Amino acid sequence: EIVMTQSPATLSVSPGERATLSCRASQSVSSNLAWYQQKPGQAPRLLIYGASTRATGIPARFSGSGSGTEFTLTISSLQSEDFAVYYCQQYNNWPRRGFGQGTKLEIK
Amino acid sequence: QVQLVESGGGLVKPGGSLRLSCAASGFTFSDYYMSWIRQAPGKGLEWVSYISSSGSTIYYADSVKGRFTISRDNAKNSLYLQMNSLRAEDTAVYYCAREAAARSYFQHWGQGTLVTVSS
Numbered sequence: 001e002i003v004m005t006q007s008p009a010t011l012s013v014s015p016g017e018r019a020t021l022s023c024r025a026s027q028s029v030s031s032n033l034a035w036y037q038q039k040p041g042q043a044p045r046l047l048i049y050g051a052s053t054r055a056t057g058i059p060a061r062f063s064g065s066g067s068g069t070e071f072t073l074t075i076s077s078l079q080s081e082d083f084a085v086y087y088c089q090q091y092n093n094w095p096r097r098g099f100g101q102g103t104k105l106e107i108k
Numbered sequence: 109q110v111q112l113v114e115s116g117g118g119l120v121k122p123g124g125s126l127r128l129s130c131a132a133s134g135f136t137f138s139d140y141y142m143s144w145i146r147q148a149p150g151k152g153l154e155w156v157s158y159i160s161s162s163g164s165t166i167y168y169a170d171s172v173k174g175r176f177t178i179s180r181d182n183a184k185n186s187l188y189l190q191m192n193s194l195r196a197e198d199t200a201v202y203y204c205a206r207e208a209a210a211r212s213y214f215q216h217w218g219q220g221t222l223v224t225v226s227s
Binding site for chain 1 (some may be wrong): 152153154155158167169203211212213215216217220
């Protein structure tokens, strides 16, 4: 089983600043990594797939990078609507695709 | 646009059963692989079960194997999850999700339905 570990658990950032979220896999997942955003009371929404490809309708301020075991989600200039919980998920070890435990992005 | 609407959640006693449904619209349901994913209160996401577009290939997480059964009716554009022998640890919001492609990520999610297992 591939274990996904996200850091930090909580990130406090001011609006307009850059946020950098990390995700580490216990073994290589190649570029088979997705990022999701979840707001309170809502379903997760796909942001990034293939480690770096933005999903349809996702603003350009969201970017993903990395491969193998180390991945990063960067939000270049935080908007009020970006404060949420973010999950990474590997789909290299299929079908048992694991999620990270999440990073809560909160307003500083 | 793609819509996935879950239903069937509720309060059930330990050892009981429940059947969840997911009504799909806005796309050709029979072309897509589907999964159920759950989220315990205040916790992270856990993949539960997968079914191929034809229904011929099915997988389960170890935590539900032997107790849950996934199925689909392509004529009714619907996905199902039959949950038996429910435990307190099955308490969660259950989401149905459409996969982007084979061996892939979850492209679209429903709004979820809450299952509470408690005496």
